[in-house]
Each structure stands twice: as C-alpha cells, then as structure tokens.
Amino acid sequence: MKLNKCLLAAIVSVCAMxxxxxxxxxxxxxxxxxxxxxxxxxxxxxxxxxxxPITKQDISNxxxxxxxxxxxxxxxxxxxxxxxxxxxxxxxxxxxxxFNPESNTLTTIAKGDFRENAGKQxxxxxxxxxxxxxxxxxxxxxxxxxxxxxxxxxxNVYLYCASVGLKTVVRGMFDREALPxxxxxxxxxxxxxxxxxxH
Ligand SMILES: Cc1cc2nc3c(=O)[nH]c(=O)nc-3n(C[C@H](O)[C@H](O)[C@H](O)COP(=O)(O)O)c2cc1C
Numbered sequence: 001m002k003l004n005k006c007l008l009a010a011i012v013s014v015c016a017m018x019x020x021x022x023x024x025x026x027x028x029x030x031x032x033x034x035x036x037x038x039x040x041x042x043x044x045x046x047x048x049x050x051x052x053p054i055t056k057q058d059i060s061n062x063x064x065x066x067x068x069x070x071x072x073x074x075x076x077x078x079x080x081x082x083x084x085x086x087x088x089x090x091x092x093x094x095x096x097x098x099f100n101p102e103s104n105t106l107t108t109i110a111k112g113d114f115r116e117n118a119g120k121q122x123x124x125x126x127x128x129x130x131x132x133x134x135x136x137x138x139x140x141x142x143x144x145x146x147x148x149x150x151x152x153x154x155x156n157v158y159l160y161c162a163s164v165g166l167k168t169v170v171r172g173m174f175d176r177e178a179l180p181x182x183x184x185x186x187x188x189x190x191x192x193x194x195x196x197x198x199h
Contacts, residue, residue: 021105022097025057027064033163042158045167050126052199058166059129062197063088063099063106065160066131066153075101077152085140086149089132089183091118091194096182114182117175118194124171127198131157132179138188150192157195170195 032038054062067088068076079085088099090106093113097106118130133150140146154170161168174194183191 021100021103021107024060024063024104024106026104027060027068028057029064029068035159038159038163041162042155043162044169046121046123046169048123048127048167048196048198050128050198052128054128054166054197054199058164059090059106060104061164062129062131062157062160063090063101063104065156066133067099067101068104069101076156077149079149080140080142080145083140083145085136085146086153087134087136087189088153089134091115091130091132092128098183109184110182114179117178117182119171119174119196121171121173123198124174124194124196127196129197131195131197132174132183132191133193133195134183134185134189134191136188137190146190146192154193154195157197161197166197167199168195168197 065076067086070076075084077086089109090097090099091114093115095108095112096110096114097108099106115125115130118124124130133153135146135150137146140149158168158170171194174191176191179191180189
C-alpha cells in the first residue's frame with residue numbers, strides 16, 4: 001500500500017513536470033563561426049521577416065549562450081563574487097517561460113501572446129522571440145555588477161545570432177509596469193533589458 005502511494009506520487013509529479021517544463025534539445029557547444037568573425041558581424045537589427053520561426057535548437061543555443069552552464073556549476077557569463085543573479089525568460093507568440101540551466105528546460109510561466117508587453121517598437125511585438133534578462137537584486141545588490149552580468153549575456157546572444165545569421169537587438173524599452181507581473185517576478189527581481197531575436 002505504501003509502495004503504491006509512492007508510485008502514485010511519482011507519477012503525479014512526472015505528469016506535473018511534463019505539463020509545465022519543456023525539455024530543450026541539447027545546446028550545440030562546439031564548432032560554429034570563428035569568434036573574431038562573429039564579432040565583426042555583430043549588429044543590431046530592426047527589420048525582421050516575421051514569417052520565419054526560430055527553431056528549438058536555436059532557442060536552446062541562445063539560452064545556453066545567455067546563461068548556460070559550463071563547468072563547476074559556473075555559467076557562460078561570470079558574475080561578481082559568483083552571485084549568479086541572472087535569470088532568463090522567453091516571450092514567444094504562445095507563452096512566457098523561464099529557462100532552467102540545470103535541466104536545460106523551459107518552465108511555462110504564462111500561456112498566451114504577451115509580445116506587446118515586450119516592447120513598444122512594432123518589430124518586438126511581431127518577432128517570434130524576445131529574451132528577458134532578470135536580475136535578483138538580493139543576490140547582487142550592486143547595480144553596476146548587475147549591469148555587467150546582463151550586458152555580457154546580451155553580448156553572447158548578439159554573437160550567437162551573428163554567427164548563425166539571426167537578427168537581434170537589445171532593448172531598454174519594454175513595458176516596465178506590466179512585464180514584471182506577467183513574468184510573476186518577486187519584489188527583489190528586476191528586468192534590466194529585453195532582447196528581440198528573429199530572422
Ligand atoms: C543598454 C542598451 C539599450 C538599448 N535599447 C534599445 C531600444 O530600446 N530599442 C532599440 O531599437 N535599440 C536599443 N539598443 C540598441 C542600440 O541602439 C544599438 O546597439 C546602437 O545603435 C549601436 O548599434 P549596433 O548594436 O548595431 O552596433 C540598445 C542598446 C543598449 C546597449
């Protein structure tokens with residue numbers, strides 16, 4: 001009887017996980033364009049072809065570039081005193097989700113199209129992906145250090161995009177009132193920048 005209860009609890013928790021967490025393809029962490037070429041191609045773009053979706057592989061690679069795990073529990077971006085204050089959220093046409101670097105999964109935060117809150121600029125509301133950079137201001141109180149963390153993550157996204165021919169632009173213009181609520185952020189979490197990605 002006790003075993004049956006344990007089994008039931010395990011099944012329920014697996015079902016709950018599969019309902020909310022999507023496993024991404026493994027990020028491609030080798031190869032690619034030489035870094036100096038990617039740097040020379042890096043640029044901001046505001047003209048997008050809205051009809052082209054972003055593949056799950058690109059989403060996985062983008063999340064990893066921004067805040068993936070590398071070695072010894074560290075990330076693609078260093079943080080002052082290793083406070084690891086960054087979180088990455090994705091806004092797509094169908095949902096808002098949170099990237100979990102440890103499991104390489106996306107947890108759904110809200111279902112629906114919230115792209116109009118990703119930015120007032122029209123392209124931000126129509127492109128398939130906006131990446132939201134959130135810092136935990138309790139983990140890292142120093143705003144300059146927070147800025148470094150998000151800047152480095154954003155630059156990694158720029159370089160990945162340049163290397164595979166995706167377009168991108170990082171933006172300080174987003175809906176500062178609504179977006180924290182949509183992302184269900186706590187009081188100490190703050191959105192610093194949003195980065196649009198598309199073709
Ligand atoms: C912190 C920051 C905030 C920015 N905010 C916006 C924005 O809200 N909207 C936008 O279209 N571009 C934004 N940009 C992009 C800049 O306009 C762009 O980086 C600059 O014009 C240089 O062009 P480049 O990135 O192609 O070199 C931002 C860039 C940074 C670094």
